Amino acid sequence: MLQPAESSWIEPLVLALYRPTIQLATLLVRDNTVAQDIVQEAFVRVWLSPRTPREMSTFRPWLYRTVVNLARDHQRRQGRWARLRFGRAASDNPMDVAERREADTALGDAVRGLSRREQEAVYVRFFEDAPFEEVGRIIGVRTGTARVLVHRALAKLRRQLDPSSGNGMTDS
Amino acid sequence: MRPAAIEERVRDYVEAERAQIRVPPVMASRILHAVEVSRRPAPRPPRLAFLRVAAAVAGVLLVGAGIAWVRTAQSPAGLAQGKWLPAPAMGVGRGYQTATSLPNGKVLVVGGSQTNRILASTELYDPRTRSWSSAGTLTTPRSLHTATLLKNGKVLIVGGSNARPSSLGSLATAELYDPQSNSWTLAASMHTPRSYHTATLLADGRVLVVGGIEASNDVTGTVLASAELYDPLTNSWTPAAPLPVARARHAAVLLADRRVLVIGGTDSEHLPSSSYFPTAELYDPASQSWSLVASMNYARVYATATLLPDNRVLVVGDDGVNERTAEVFDPRTNGWFPIPDPGVGRAEQVAVELTNGMVLVAGGVGETSAQLFDWRRNTWTSAGALSVIRASATATVLVDGQVLIAGGFGNRSIPWASAEVYDPHGTSLVAARTSRPAPTPIAGALLFGIPALLLGLSAWLRRDRIVPETWID
The missing domain is CATH 1.10.10.10 (Winged helix-like DNA-binding domain superfamily/Winged helix DNA-binding domain)
Incomplete structure (x- = not known):
């Protein structure tokens, strides 16, 4: 686990936001696996950025914006936004x-x-x-x-x- | 299906889609591990940082130049009328400001919004010297106000908002600008604070202010049916007959027969709303009363209404629904005349009648294109394009017939300080550009190869910033 001194502020934010953030990313890229990678990358980027706010109210839109940007990058790379189908998990x-x-x-x-x-x-x-x-x-x-x-x-x-x-x- | 119904259905759809997305709990520890193994990059040596920035800037500039050259050289000739010219930038960026052509030929730009503040500053554009200068400061910062050139040469600034940009908080105060002394004085205040209203100079010199939103804060407000008349001779306001229906975000224009046409708008203080009006009403100063005329074919908010040389009125645009349509009001029949759709979706665009009677419609949310409406033929033609997207900008006809387009918002929330001029008599912009030689393969290789090389160098210099451990499959 993370050392408290260096990363104690982000751990509760990860635990609180990883689930909705992956859901948002999945809606945007329509691929759950890609979405998980995007969210992981997003958390790393905001963690590395000295400009990232640490309050939940401002951190959440900051993180979501990073996810939206990464999703755009992915779609540009793939060039197949219109053809992507939504791969969703089976329900009970x-x-x-x-x-x-x-x-x-x-x-x-x-x-x-x-x-x-x-x-x-x-x-x-x-x-x-x-x-x-x-x-x-x-x-x-x-x-x-x-x-x-x-x-x-x-x-x-x-x-x-x-x-x-x-x-x-x-x-x- | 009602607009509210589709909103609910989409909300339910998004919630249902979201509920189906499975998120493995192990993702939390996977993310935390990725964060743990990543490290903040050490500060780079200044020389490498400089090289990286320089390479990136040079690359961007060269790519931009290459794209512009290729695009202009391949454009078909003769598609656009008129010519666009750069103009000096204003002192500050502004959106939702007003711009008024003064009797001395200068243009007065007043107030407006920036990202997080409302402006009290004003500026004057002198077309003879092609320069901007300060025209002093308003007593109160304001945005979403109106500016009306009075018959005595002064400019009446009325109401608006001095709360956050785009919010509802409204002002009752009014201010007068005297171009001769380049100074501001307070005018009498309205009886009711209002923003998102209209102000129309009547033939007798009074100003009719109609509708809008009254709000003491930036969250809640009341849409107004009330109207007021300002008399410059007595510097006083008197109540006018109220609108039959409260309206805000509507448009108003003085007709040749001295009546005032008010169209569209909404009775909702917040947008989007399910209550947009296709209705239109006429105010007759002689009888001091309102009468309902035939409704437009489409409901519209934030539309523009422009008087044509044959006394008809061109109505264009809408904030999100009927934005690709246009229609014409004929005061002889009090009815609406169908015209071809412009084919371009516009919201918060500018529209102005040129000295040759054509109407220039330009910009809007997400739009750079410009079009001309020919009132004789009821046709649309291309007028080229603005240099940038401009929404909620201003367009002012100058004494030489050119049009000054200033400020407005791009897609981002920071408004432009830049301005540009449309010359309706100029050589076709597109035709002029086609006189350049087409790019040769060697030129193309240089234009795209050099930036690619520089960007590649930039990426190579940045290679040690990539932390492979952060991407876990």
Whole structure:
């Protein structure tokens, strides 16, 4: 284990955040194994960086942003974002999975059809109900741009899943 | 499907996907081990650090030059009208600022937002000397305000926010700029604090301020239906007839028949919202009343409304939904006229009528492209592109017919200080660039080979920073 003097501050952060961070990375790269490597690399990078904040409230978006950047690097290297399929672990109840998969297939396909930036914005926004200011910080854009990206993505999804809804937002 | 419904469905989807992702508990110890075996790199000798930075900078510059050369040399000729020219940068970066063309030909830029602060500073651009100078300081920093050139030559600055950038906190105060003395004085305050409102100069010289958000803090606010009239002769505000429906983030424009057209917006203080308006209303100063006209074909927030030479109104853009569409209001029929879609999605763009009657629409969130709307033919043509992405910038027609585009946000939260000028009478930008010779294979090899060599050298110099033990399979 780590020496208390040199790394006591990061150990509780790793224990608290490794699980959600791997889940976020898996959503972004759609490959659980790659996501685990990305998260490991992210923790090492933030540990090595003298600029890393040590408070949980600021460390978490800092770590998430590192993960988003590493996921982008991976996707650029692979050059196959659109072709990647989501390799997920089996559930305890295959029937539940089958039913839910049927319901979510259309939405999942539609989400995968969004642009990379829109997917990042949607996943970060709804992963932990992050406010737009934090979404912007994590994906590296300003708050207004994050808001437009999410809004644009939702409008695309709505049009794709329910063509009869049209373009207008007058049905409130 | 309601907008709120898709949001809930996506939220459920993301939660379900997340719940299915298995995270082995051993990952915690694997990560901690990787952290343990990594070590903070020792400080590098200064000489190597300098070489690395120099190599990286040279590489980036050469790659950029190579890409620019190849792109411009391969661009088709004659696609864009007009010419884009660099302009001197402002003193500070600004977004959500205002820019007003003064009677003396200068442009007054006021306030605006930076990443974490609101600006009180103002600047003057002189097109004759192509330079910026200070125009003094506002009494109150403000962003998301309005600026209106009065008939007496002064500029009225109204309301806005002085809380955090993009937040709701609103101001009731107003300030006046006198170009002759280059000085600021406080004007009478509005009855209601407001930001995200509109201000329109009426034909009789008064200013109609409509709607907006009233907020005493940066979190909660009330969308306003109220309207107020400023009279420069008495320096006083009087209540105007309220809007039938509260609106903020709408657009307003004075028509040739002296009425004011107000379009779109939302009654929600926060975005995104499921309540965006396609509706439009007309204020008639003669009867001091509002009347509902035909609704637009699309709901819009943050749209632009520009008066055309034939007295119709061009409406473009939206914040995220109907951004690829445009439509035209005809005051003779009080109806909406379908026009071809511009084909480019725009939010927080700029739109301005040129001296030849064409409308220049440029930039927006994630956009550098610019287009011209021809009101005679109801057609769109390319006007080239801005040098950078600019959202919430300003566009001001100069006395010589050129257009000054200043500030605005790129994709990052730091706003630009830079500015550029569009010359509608200039040689086609794209055609001018095609006069350069096409790059030869040798030139291409040099342009890309040298940077590649330098980047490779940089990577070699950095090789000892890689810690193989940190990547465990």
